[in-house]
Amino acid sequence: MEVVLTNIWSVVMAIAVVSLLWKSLGKGRRMGFEKLPPGPAPAPVIGNFLQLRVKEPYKYYLELSKIYGSVFTLWFANTPVVVISGYQALKDSMLGLGEEFSGRGTYPLLLKVTNGYGILVSSGDKWKQLRRFSLMTMKNFGMGRRSIEDKVKEEANILVQSFRTFGDSAFNPREMITQSVCNVICSLILGQRFKSSDAHFKLLVNAVNAYFGVLNSPLGQAYNIFPRIVGLLSGELQKMFVTVEKVKDFLKLEAEARMKTLDPSLPPQDFIEAFLKQMEEEKHNPNNEFNFNNLLSTLWNLLSAGTETTSSTIRHSLLLMMKHPDVQERVQKEIDEVVGSDRCPSIADRQNMPYTDAVIHEIQRSMDLTPTAVPHKTLCDTEFNNYLIPKGTTVLPLLSSVLTDPKLWKNPDHFDPENFLDEKGQFVKSNAFVAFGMGKRACLGEAMARVELFLFFTSLLQYFTFRATVPPEELDITPEICSFGRIPRSYECYAVPRA
Template sequence: MGPLEAGVLLLLCLLFPLLLSSFKMYKKIVQLPPGPTPWLFLGNILQKNVFPLYTFYPKLVEKYGPIFTIWMGPNPAIVLCGYEVIKDAMVNHAEVFGGRYTIPITDRVYKAQGMRTKDDTKWRELRRFTLSTLRDFGMGKKTMSERVQEEACCLVKDITASVQGNKFDLSKSITNAASNVICSVLLGRRFDYQDEMFKGHLHIVTQLMSLFVSYSGMLLSCFPPMMDCLPGPHKKVFADCKGLQAHFREEMESHKLTLDPENPRDYIDCFLIKLEKEKNSPGTWYGKEDLVMCVFELFLASTLTTSHSLLFAIFMMARFPDIQAKVQEEINEVIHTNRVPGMEDRVRMPFTNAVIHEILRYLKASNDNFPHSTTCCVEFRGFTIPKGTAIIPSFTSVNFDPLHWETPEEFNPAHFLDNKGQFKKNNAFMAFGAGKRACPGEVLARMELFIFFSTLLQSLRFQLVEEVTDTDPLSLFIKYTNKGQILPIQAIKR
């Protein structure tokens, strides 16, 4: 065989798997809901007007309807939009649409352990245990509300002491505070905002999330073999995550030495007690590595979601000073200045409660990036969806559904107020997801947001220090945060 024939044979060997994958991909297209035509190998991930979904879903719905298919490389994902469709899937058919979809990046980080297990029975048990523990706010000598109140005071003190000049990076202080709350639950203690180890841990968390939502992260998820073959920042992120998990492993061993089964101090203690009780049970779901990965996941999720929501809340108050003034007026009437706001105040502060809910509704959700999967083949609203298909419920489309919100594109706290100015619920509010895989930390997140937000506005006034010409505050916020820029906000002591 000559060099030319050998070269042709090698080329065919390389192209055959790609051609076979593409054939299977286009064969599936005719069997799934309609959607934008995918490119060969890459699907829709690099196409304009598809990603990010929270921006382009309205045009896709207009063209293809509320159920459509997008392609993450050679893998299809069915997107569900609108309150009626998502409620039908996530609530009425919770078991069918509540499967865990395998994401290569999370597989690499979690090794399918903890609540990232592929075993649905084990996932149910660990989630149940975690929800129960998070609801038990009396794990130590302080209630959970008291822990959040103390951290809120530390946050106000840090901001007040750090403000110099017109700009101050609120994001770092807010991230520190949000992370300290979950650290008090998981580890039984908080960290000083200047602690170098603590700052290093938070940097790892932000880098991992940046990888998740980046185009390079999407490519890595679509083509897992690339993770090992190609150099890039993802390798350092994975190595750093291993280092953080090793730290939680050390925390676990340290907790063992001082564990009192009658007086658990935190989540790790509760898990260790459960692990000891279950150690002789056949097929137990509790293991040491499951504890490490549960702690890692809770630390990651709680730190990022709460800090991002709170930072957006402060930005919106600076952007809408009239709404900020009305919140502060209510705080003055109900709480005054002689004590820290508590959860018992929320029922007497309907406007503040409505503002927080509207902030969460208006902040287009990052949880649109994490698919579910079908647990069996299902006929759903005229489509046959195979078992194991990725499902992306666009909760942003629910929170902006024009059929359920009077002015969905406007920031309007009246969405959550009745004619008498009292707080009212809206079933189309799904900021924390819905169904069996709704956010397990919702109760804690709501508590943090109310106490942090109220305490900050009790002591400080926030204003923009640059002229804003962008009429869409959310786009402006995303522009600053995605580029890692300091938000143009000034904090002034009241």
């Protein structure tokens, strides 16, 4: 990886030196951006790329917000990117001007994987149609309701049984957790769960891991700024693209098989069937966005994002419980008092478990899984904070600036469930909890993720006490990757059965 990046940067610098002979900084900027917010001076051709901390770019953004304020501009090559920081500025933009900021920013890696189709990368009417349909369909299949709860309980029970097989031995829970979460998504979009040995299931899980491995790497950051150059130099990128295409080929076969047997008079059994029925109903609509390309890319969006974000959070939750055994013990005490040992936890228990609810929220807040939301784009010329942001400008909402703001949290720099508890020990909601994003493009699967996090977390702690292979004070809880997202580091643990 480092060798590849060194080669990439060498090529980039060579291009920059040559370009200095014919392109000045002023000419490098496109007309129409004169009233953009201020920011650090960009270099010709490469912009602010060399100033970025490619392994932790969000920290650079946080530093710039202290210099330039809540709105500032960076240049990725010759493309301006406006960063919005702080709760009030994000509220004013993502909520107050939600429609204007609701476009999807150009992100070459996402565009390459989806070919420009699907709910994640679309904007305007296409996005509205796909999001409205997806929300309705997921709700019909029980997102946040009992049916999806039963599926999560099933996977949580299987995960508990898998952990039990290790007995007194230490193990790495990553693969098992990822498979369990992935199976929840598969039950929604494909109407079935898979055995861990299934070849297609292995392909799905491996593709998700490869995709986010690149997306969250310096290589992925470099590709998003210099896609043509980096795409030619990196074999790792090409390998990932091929793997994702194999997944889409599998999903296409699943959709084609359902199309042959689909009975429009019967209720759909999964997301694919629901989408195919919508394709049939909309086939005479000239503005119809329901086609195979949007179906396959939307399925990949749901599968990849739904698997990685939730599984990473669950893995990090166990790491934090090992780091803070006093918190783990208090959660288990609440589980014992409310749920007991004779039944599985249910989502209805959450209202009677304020401390556990606070712990889960604090895990998400302190983890800061997505420091910047997936890039937005202005759909029209937009005046904001006395600046003019032209139509089509990429906008980065800096969620990390809210989740770590000392003005909004009691103890923002440390893991502390008290951030979500009042003086009586009752759970307190906070508008500053933006772990799922903010505004019109907030996380599509938030309701489902909340169900999964509560049930997986409480089910595991109901049966096990988690211990690290090193003393708690020596346990490193810093993320392994801190780029596009913050991915928890790999670890081994002991799952000690509770009496």
